Amino acid sequence: MPVINQKPGDAHASDPSELQLVVSGAGADSQLRALREWLLREDDLRGCLELRHRAVAPDEMGGVLDLLAVTLGTGGAGVVLAQSLSTWLTQRRTDVTVTVKARDGREVTVDVRRARDPQAVIREVASLVEPDEG
Numbered sequence: 030m031p032v033i034n035q036k037p038g039d040a041h042a043s044d045p046s047e048l049q050l051v052v053s054g055a056g057a058d059s060q061l062r063a064l065r066e067w068l069l070r071e072d073d074l075r076g077c078l079e080l081r082h083r084a085v086a087p088d089e090m091g092g093v094l095d096l097l098a099v100t101l102g103t104g105g106a107g108v109v110l111a112q113s114l115s116t117w118l119t120q121r122r123t124d125v126t127v128t129v130k131a132r133d134g135r136e137v138t139v140d141v142r143r144a145r146d147p148q149a150v151i152r153e154v155a156s157l158v159e160p161d162e163g
Contacts, residue, residue, distance in 0.1 A: 047132055048110070048157055050097040054125040064127070065097050067117045073109040077101065107158030111151040118144035131157040 052061040061080070068074050079098045101107050114127060121141050130136040137153040144150055 046101045046158075048099045048101065048107075049130045050099060050114075051095065051128045051130065052097075052125060053128070055123050057125075060121075060123075060125050061097055064114075064117060068097075068099070068110070068113055071109050071113050073106045074099065074113070077106065101158055107155045108151065111154035112147070114139065114154060115144050115147040115150040118150075119147070129154050129157055
């Protein structure tokens with residue numbers, strides 16, 4: 030499982046096709062890992078997922094997973110991600126929130142309740158793949 034320390038200036042930080050998924054709620058770390066495992070089932074997303082953690086502070090014993098980076102190419106991987114994320118959320122038994130962030134600062138926050146309208150989730154998350162027209 031690839032886990033790296035993301036530092037300012039990393040090559041990943043300049044990739045405009047990358048979305049970052051941040052999970053919050055009870056057991057966020059294990060939920061983030063579960064989301065990664067779920068997304069690995071999608072052929073279009075294999076090889077595009079990377080767990081990242083922040084650097085360890087001097088008074089800490091270990092790193093904390095912060096996000097799941099998804100590098101999207103062409104061919105509809107953004108829609109696949111949105112559909113799979115929506116399905117994953119509807120199957121959660123705990124209150125989980127996923128924030129999907131684009132490199133240009135746009136973001137969408139989706140929780141279990143909002144995932145009950147999968148088409149809205151798919152539209153919003155897929156819109157992050159497109160450059161901001163505003």
